[in-house]
Amino acid sequence: MFIDGKWVDARSGKTFDVTNPATGEVLGSVPAGGSEDAVAAIDAAHASFSEWSNTTAYERSRLLYRAWELMTERSEALAELMTVEQGKPLKASRAEVKYAADFLIWFAEEAKRVTGEWLPSQRPDQRFLSVKAPVGVVAAITPWNYPISMLTRKMGPALAAGCTLVLKPAEATPLCAKATYEVFVDAGIPDGVINLVTAVDPAPVGEVFTSDPRVAKLTFTGSTAVGRVLAAKSAANLKRISVELGGHAPFIVFPDADPVHAAKGAAALKFLNAGQACISPNRLYVPTSLRSAFEETLCSRVEKLRTGNGMDEGVGVGPLINDLAVAKVERQVEDAREKGAGVPVGGVRLLEDGYASGHFFAPTVLTDVREDMTIYREETFGPIAPVIAYDDPDEVIELANDTNYGLAAYIYTRDIAVAMRAFEGLRFGIIGVNDVNPTSASVPFGGMGDSGLGREGGHEGISEYLETKTGGFAI
Ligand code: ADP
Secondary structure, eight states: OEETTEEOOOTTOOEEEEEOTTTOOEEEEEEOOOHHHHHHHHHHHHHHHHHHHTSOHHHHHHHHHHHHHHHHHTHHHHHHHHHHHHOOOHHHHHHHHHHHHHHHHHHHHHGGGOOOEEEOOSSTTEEEEEEEEEOOEEEEEOOSSSTTHHHHHHHHHHHHHTOEEEEEOOTTOHHHHHHHHHHHHHHTOOTTTEEEOOOSSHHHHHHHHHHOTTEEEEEEESOHHHHHHHHHHHHHTTOEEEEEOOOOEEEEEOTTSOHHHHHHHHHHHHTGGGGOSTTSEEEEEEEGGGHHHHHHHHHHHHHHOOBSOTTSTTOOBOOOSSHHHHHHHHHHHHHHHHTTOEEEEOOSBOOSTTTTTSOOBOOEEEESOOTTSHHHHSOOOSSEEEEEEESOHHHHHHHHHOSSEESEEEEEOSOHHHHHHHHHHOOOSEEEESOSOOOOTTSOBOOEETTEESOBSTTHHHHTTEEEEEEEEEO
């Protein structure tokens, strides 16, 4: 753990092992932090806030820029660590490290774009000034599926704004968090400003983060169930919150679209990170008229995907994070099968040689998926592409909106009017129009409804870490 500028053990002396999800091999062990460690981390972040928040925006920008340089220099080592710890194919890990670094350079620039306003008064002897101030100590909790970029997406804007922070990474990926912290430390972030508490049992640390009065804000990325609990606790203590939660993205192919092109897009997008992404398409709505062409291309692409250890050349789909994740996907596929879905590709856990010690599930296509199947409503988080046939393009937006999750949606059409109407009608925070990657450090990321509160990235990303201060000056 990293507290007040030092790498330290847990107060309890306990540790926990980190394993490779592709092989089961133990990669190392890290401190099993608890509430006392969380308090110590907050002590440090609180003590360093005054000095850090009074550094110039130029200085904070310079440090973030240096962190971007270091992360870029170390990108190959970081990507390899990510693949062995989290499982995604090396190529995808490289892309994530690039995305993670993008947040550093983006917020290095945004640090210098925080400005105020000079506002009119009705009194001639008065002047009004409105400025932005950092909110204070930020507590961050991050997930395992994007174990480096989810840190920089929070740490970049928090540091740029002048906040100090304490962070608890997911128990599956603390080594990536440690390596990310090393980047910041080597870039010269002063002692106490960033603190890392690793924990195998997240609850006691979460309890401290949401109740300690010195924490001004909680930023969380993870499941809706946990986010809801942490948001409620934070609200009781009047902390600011931003929570980026689950998703259940629709992927709508309109009747005028090219079904082959759309199916290629679906195959490329769905199996990224073995489907373990909150913006992964989970409901593929395809018009009956295009169904056979779409399914044919999708199946032939999915059949060609190679599943295996992400370090091996040519592997397109890695393992799932753990056995529970495999069991969830297995249950969803079984339920769909029992209720009449077709399973033209995959549908099974991979247990033969080479797969036995990891958590592998075959890339799967489900056809004839209907509303009464669990997978229709529940977030999937696995390599399963459920295809739903529809007939009425006027109704498909309603079907797509019929979810509590409002994170990402995708549409395929060649008609600008159809695209615009769908863009306007879909109640989702991120919409890809013939585009399988509608994300970037430069644009807001976040969802509506049960998918969360607040936005990360873009110009808005830094505002989550700032509050407004108004001055009335009698002159
Ligand atoms: P997932 O199902 O994707 O693992 P979680 O919401 O369980 O999603 O995990 C996301 C993050 O939330 C992880 O860092 C995890 O340790 C943390 N977390 C889970 N439960 C709690 C809790 N009760 N208090 C604080 N953090 C928690």
